[in-house]
Amino acid sequence: MxxxxxxxxxxxxxxxxxxxxxxxxxxxxxxxxxxxxxxxxxxxxxxxxxxxxxxxxxxxxxxxxxxxxxxxxxxxxxxxxxxxxxxxxxxxxxxxxxxxxxxxxxxxxxxxxxxxxxxxxxxxxxxxxxxxxxxxxxxxxxxxxxxxxxxxxxxxxxxxxxDPLWDVASVLLPVLLGLGLVLVLATFGVVRLGLKPLGQLTLALSDVRAGRASSVPQDQPKELTPLAQELNRLLNENAQNLVRARQHVANLAHGLKTPLADLALTLRGAPAGSGTDALALVERMDRRIRHHLARARAAALDGPAAVATPVAPHVEGVLDVLGRIHADRGLSFSRDVPASMLVAVEAQDLDEMLGNLLDNACRYATGRVSICAGREGADILIRVEDDGPGLAPGEIPQALAPGGRLDEMTPGHGFGLPITRELAELYGGGLTIEAAGLSGLAVSLRLPGQAS
Missing domain, CATH: 3.30.450.20 (PAS domain)
Structure with missing residues (x-):
């Protein structure tokens, strides 16, 4: 058998x-x-x-x-x-x-x-x-x-x-069969009860993978406690390796992309025809660097455990900082972000993307900035609007180009929207720009959602 x-x-x-x-x-x-x-x-x-x-x-x-x-x-x-x-x-x-x-x-x-x-x-x-x-x-x-x-x-x-044997057997055998059946059923219950901690440990690992927890509970039966401890050590080591990998990628991005962008701006400001070849070479280098950095960052983000970052607290944190920075302008902020909404994005990346979008909105808004979030299928769509001058349809591609600036009077380097788009694409999302209902600009950030 x-x-x-x-x-x-x-x-x-x-x-x-x-x-x-x-x-x-x-x-x-x-x-x-x-x-x-x-x-x-x-x-x-x-x-x-x-x-x-x-x-x-x-x-x-x-x-x-x-x-x-x-x-x-x-x-x-x-x-x-x-x-x-x-x-x-x-x-x-x-x-x-x-x-x-x-x-x-x-x-x-x-x-x-x-x-x-x-x-x-x-x-x-x-x-x-x-x-x-x-x-x-x-x-x-x-x-x-x-x-x-x-x-x-x-x-x-x-x-x-x-005859007495048959009389006793006619009563004894059904009783013993019934007792055996009860013992078998009781054994099934004991087995299920005994293996229940393994099922709970599996669910705990699922929570870690989904980003709802960072470690498995160590309050386990004596036989499973060493296993839980080893799993937590492994998760902690992977998390530290992920942090180091992300830091290396960030340092590499800062060390390569910023000088290339400055060089590209310099060549664009050179007399006509004097820097065309050099500018083409710089742009080619920039594309290759972005390609390999994207692959490196994607590998760093593809860790064994997913993340689940709440959107609402990070929106409030960014708005609180920007509210103090632009306090003298009297901007009003409106937000509509459900407290239970989660995205499968690292917290620092979410802060960087929200900071870029809301900072741009505050820079160009005349009095009002709004942010809302909603679910579309498996994704979360975050929409930031302002009542500023907006952009013409032909200006949108230039706004998404690295170093592209349409208003030289406003402080900045033109990397906010491109960086946000790159980060969103690394997570499988995207970024779009369109006219806003407030007569200004609306930027939609699409990110992968996470079950609450």
Whole structure:
């Protein structure tokens, strides 16, 4: 038989087989013990009858007719299997089937041949067919009376032993089967209860992977505590490696992209035709660097555990900082971000993207900035609007180009929107710009959502 693949199935099958074997062995032991007890009771009854007959023969051999008094229930029922018989040297003397007992020297035979004579003073039980063709339980006793060897044979029907066994078995076997079934069901419950901590540990790991927890609970059963501790150590090491990888990528991005962007701005400001080739080369280098940095950052973000960052607290944090920076302008902020909304984005990346979008909105707004968030399928759409001058449709691509600035009077370097778009794309999202309902600009940031 092929064992189930699950631990619960294997333990349940092994327990069920063990319980079945135990119930079978218990039933056999009980029935064997009962048979021994019943046989002993019948043997005692037959021995008592034989000893009483022997006592009468020893007390008065001249009156064998006194043996007729022993033809009493159950030995008085013909062909019932309850019989006794006395055999002398010359043949049968008396039996429960003959109402005319005779002396030791009476030549008249009784019905049937004499049974074999056992050794002297030995009682031997044996089975044999009675006249009714039913099995008998037989005991024979050899006695000596006045120097003559006599044999007393006493029989009982075998059903006197088997019938009580069947009566008990008809009650005992269903009880044992019911007990075995209860034990099997109880074992199933115990197995499920015993393996429940493993299921809870699996759910805890799922929470870690989904970003709802940073570690698995260490409050585990004694056998699972070392496993939980090792898992937490592994998660902590991976988290530290992820932080270091992200930091290296950020340092590399800052060390390469910013000088290239400054060089590109310088070449664009050079006299016409003097820096065309160099500018093309710089832009080609910039594209390749962005490509490899994107791959490196994507690998760093693709850790074993996802993240779940709440949007609302980070929006409030960024607005609080920008509110103090632009306090002298009297800007009003409106927000509509559900508190339970989560995104699968690292907290520092979310802060950087929100900071870039809201900072741009504050720079160009005349009096009002709004931010709202909603779910669209599996994604979260964050929309930032301002009531500033906005952009013409042809100016949008330039606004998304690295270092592209449409207003040289406003402080900045032109990297906010491009960096935000790159970060969003690394997470599988995106960024779009369109006209706002406030007559200004609306920027929509799409990020992967996370189940709350």
């Amino acid at each position: 092929r064992m189930p693949s699950s631990l619960a199935g294997r333990l349940s099958v092994m327990s069920a087989v063990s319980i079945g074997c135990a119930v079978l062995v218990a039933a056999l032991i009980v029935l064997a013990t009962l048979q021994r007890f019943t046989t002993g009771q019948i043997d005692q009854r037959l021995e008592a009858q034989a000893f009483a007959i022997a006592a009468v023969l020893r007390s008065d051999l001249s009156e064998p007719g006194r043996l007729g008094g022993f033809i009493a229930p159950p030995f008085d029922r013909p062909r019932s299997g309850w019989t006794w018989r006395v055999d002398g040297p010359s043949g049968p003397i008396a039996s429960s089937t003959d109402q005319r007992p005779r002396g030791l020297d009476d030549p008249r035979p009784l019905d049937g041949p004499s049974p074999p004579r056992p050794p002297r003073d030995e009682a031997e039980p044996r089975n044999g067919p009675p006249p009714s063709d039913r099995a008998l339980h037989t005991r024979q006793f050899a006695v000596t009376v006045d120097g003559r060897n006599l044999t007393i044979t006493v029989t009982a029907p075998a059903r006197a032993i088997t």
